[in-house]
Amino acid sequence: MSLEKEKTSTGEIVDTQVLKKLYSFVKPYQFQFYSLIFLTVFLAILAPTRPYFIQVAIDDYVAVGDTAGLYQIMLVLVGLMILQAFVQWAHTFYSGWIGQVIIRDIRTMLYRHLLKLKLQFFDNTPIGRLVTRNISDIETLADVFSEGLAAIIGDLLQLVTILGVMFYIDWKLTLVSLCTLPLMVISTYVFKEKIKVTFNDVRNAVSNLNSFLQEHITGMNIVQIFNREQREYEKFQEINREHRNAHIKSVLYYSIYFPVAEIIQAIGIGLVVWYGAVEVLRMELQIGVLISFIMYLQLFFRPIRMIADRFNTLQMGVVSSSRIFKLLDSNEHIADNGHHNPEKISGSIKLENVWFAYVDDQYVLRNINFEVKPGETVALVGATGAGKSSIINLLSRFYEINKGSILMDGVDIRKYELEVLRKHIGVVLQDVFLFSNTIYYNITLGNPSITREQVMQAAEMVGAKKFIERLPGGLDYNVMERGATLSVGQRQLVSFVRAMVYNPEIIILDEATSSVDTETEELIQESIEKMMKGRTSIVIAHRLSTIQKADKIIVLHKGEIVESGTHEDLLDLGGYYTQLHQMQLKSLAI
Known part of the structure; x- marks a missing residue:
């Protein structure tokens, strides 16, 4: 079990294509979005008002002992503070609300897209990585709206507004105040570049950690069977160490930057106090102006300190968006352009x-030709890797053929609506997957049109009714994740019921009894024959004894049909099928 570690680039904040795609998700909520922009501008305008009114209160009222005027100005200040608090609340709420509804829409779209992808895509992509895309990466997008784009716009507007007011009040004191600005800009830029790389390392580490955990928890039985616990634990420690180191590095940069920023701000305030005090003593500057400038500096440097963090939040949002949109833009889905929609089919194939290949032109099926008439049972036999399962995967269009055509009732299967095509085909696989839910749900898969009576009728047909009735709760018994509370044979019986309850015209059994013990197999073999009666059936079986009654047996070897005929005909040929038959007889004798 190998795990390929994910590496991604950091991207660029000015990636207009990504921002345009993000904006397309904002369009349904334009009123809320533009309200947020308005609130952002309004907050930027409100920011310098409090220091200004405090300056007025000190110089125009306190200095001259005007108590009545002081009360009035204080009432104005209180009103402004209440207004600012309300606007801040509305801004925070709208930014969070927009972020959440957008990530809901994107997550829904992404999951719908995943449902339509080819199985080959999932063969080549770690599930943990897809979970990261759908959960962590999309969650990062919420911060783009709550702490990224809107916050950056607000910070920039606040800086411009405060700077304008400061120059208007006293341009000399403003220049003194800005002496430390170059130091703050340089330190902020260095921090932004460092933390940008670190944040990307964190995202990669999270993705790799998710992939490793998903894969190894799912395959825990293999880990334990082969005594790999210690080795896998060491591998996990290594990945977890990388995850920890990436986070610690980001913490280190924060722990350095913010104290440095505080020192730079303190130096700036010190310079203002020193210069302003001299001017006050010379009677060339009012004390209220000096106090307001100290407040302006605190307001001015705070957005600069935060803007680096916000830019990196936006940066990570763009990186996550690029990953998500790359997945959304993938065209590895089954084309569903067909319009053939028959209610019933005869079942001819x-x-x-x-010709078919999983990878490029490395064909696993070569020039396959055969026909199954309505109601016939055809068996596919051959060694492992001969191409048996590939054929049944192609019939349901889980994969697309490279050359040739597959006809169902004389119509190319690509002309069928995909949902309709698969509705007519019931598949029972060797590896049965059950969801962590009730038996009833796992049989109907949430289809409300299937009643409990229909489920129990199908269960009785395939011999599963008795074991279901013995379970606590019967059909409401929760099988837990992957059917862990059921035996292998019971899980297989549930899969039989699941295939039968949809009443398909074509039944495909992919080594469906290979995981069932001989006694259980004998019990359900008669039921399987009833299930296949009147239906077109394609059977893959390792045990040749189970397919001797098939109307036709097709022998595959290295992706090609080497023999075809009934059981007796193939034995008379004395070829490949005869060798397989004799080998099984010897193994049974042993």
Whole structure:
């Protein structure tokens, strides 16, 4: 079990394509979005008002002992503070609300997209990485709206507004105040560049950690069977160490930057106090102006300190967006352009010159030709890797053929609506997957049109009714994750019921009894024959004894059909099928 570590680039904040795509999700909420922009501008205008009114209160009222005027100005200040608090609340709420509704829409779109992707995509992509895309990466997008874009705009507007007011009040004192600005800008830029790389390392580490955990928890039985606990624990420690180091590095940069920023701000305030005090003593500057400038400096440096962090929040949002949109833009989905929508089919199947490869032109099926008439049972046999499972995957269009065509009732399966095509085909696989839910849900898969009576009728047909009734709660029994509370045979019986309850015209059994013990197999073999009666059936089986009654047996070897006929005909040929038959007889004798 190997795990390829994910590496991604940091991207650019000015990636207009990504920002345009993000804005497309904002369009349904334009009123709220533009309200947020208005609130952002309004907050920027309100920011310098408090120091200004304090200056007025000190110089125009306190200095001359005007108590009545002081009360009035204080009432104005209180009103402004209440207004600012309300606007700040509305701004915080709207930014958070927009972020959440947008990530809801994107997450829904992404999951819908994943549902339509080819199985080949999931064969090549770690599930943990897809979980990271759908959960962590999308969650990062919420910060783009709550702490990123809107906050950056607000900070920049606040800086411009405060600077304008400061120059208007006293341009000399303003220049003194800005003496330390170059130091703050340089330190902020260095911090931004360092933390940008670190944040990207954190995102990669999270993705790798998710992928490792998902893969190894799912395959825990293999880890324990082969005594790999210690080795896998060491590998986990290594990945977890990288995750920890990435976070610690970001903490280190924060622990350095913010104290440095505080020192620079303190130096700036010190310079203002020193210069302003001299001017006050010379009677060239009012004390209220000096006090207001100290407050302006605190307001001015705070957005500069925060803007680096906000830019990196935006940066990580762009990185996450790029990953998500790359996944959304992938065209690895089954084309569903067909319009053939029959209510019923006879069940005839014909493969004509079918070639198929999972990777490029490394063909696992070569020039496959055979026909299954309505109601016939055809068995596919051959060694592991001969191409048996590939054929049944192609019939349901889980994968697309490279050359040739597959016809169902004389119509190319690509002309069928995908949902309709799969509705007519019931598949029972060797590896049964059950969801962490009730038996009833796992049989109906949430289809409200299937009643409990229909489920129990199908269960009785395949011999599963008795074991279901013995379970606590019957159909309401929770099988837990992957059906852990059921035996292998019971899980297989549930899969039989699941296939039968949809009443398909075509039944596909992919080594469906290979995981069932001989006694259980004998019990359900008669039920399987009833299930296949009147239906077109394609059976893959390792045990040749189970397919001797098939109307036709097709023998595959290295992706090609080497023999075809009934059981007796193939034994008379004395070829590949005969060798397989004799090998099984010897293994049974042993």
